[in-house]
Amino acid sequence: MDIRGQMVYMPECKAMLFLGSPNLRTLEELNKTGMFISDIAIHDATRDVILVGEQTTAQESLKRRMDKLRGSLEENNEALEQERRLNVDLLYSIFPVDIAEDLWLGKQVKARQLQNVTMLFSDIVGFTSICATCSPMEVISMLSNLYVLFDKQCGVYDVYKMRIGIHTGSVVTGVVGTRMPRYCLFGNNVTLANKFESHSESGK
DSSP: OOEEEEEEEETTTTEEEEEEEEOOOSHHHHHHTTOOGGGSOTTOHHHHHHHHHHHHHHHHHHHHHHHHHHHHHHHHHHHHHHHHHHHHHHHHHHSOHHHHHHHHTTOOOOOEEEEEEEEEEEEETTHHHHHHHSOOOOOOOOGGGOOEEEETTTTEEEEOOEEEEEEEEEEEEEEEOSSSOEEEEESHHHHHHHHHHHHSOTTO
16 A cells, blocks of 8 residues: 655654555545545545545546436437327328317317318229239329329239219218227218219219
């Protein structure tokens, strides 16, 4: 153990007095010597050096932990904000604006009646059988723009025909479900538009 000190001559007793203290800076160094902080004299500055050093080390360690926690918290907040934006975008993509806002705020959405709502139902004639024989394809047009489509993989070359049903009238709207809410429309207008589509001739 390294000891700092000085020799002092005491003429009254014709003796040399050695005043010394261990040259230590940390508790770890102190523990290696088998000493305790209480073993060092109160007036010895070594106590202050060790205690101040340990306080500084503790503060730096705390700062590092706080920085790490702050970084983790910022990452979590960013992920949460991204998830919130996705949820908001999803709500606004499948619900009317006012309904989406009420759902996002946790408000109860009451059913309401709307006048002069135009319902449209459409169907590609033979779509089920077409899908059974062909690879997936993208349907990109309605009746007025329905062109000849060609699927090279299955060799289909035909004019795909559609049935479309349209009717305008009053409907009752509402949100059905809580975990997976759906915006639904009910009423005779819906039924008529559906029947026009399912009972019409292809291409009309």
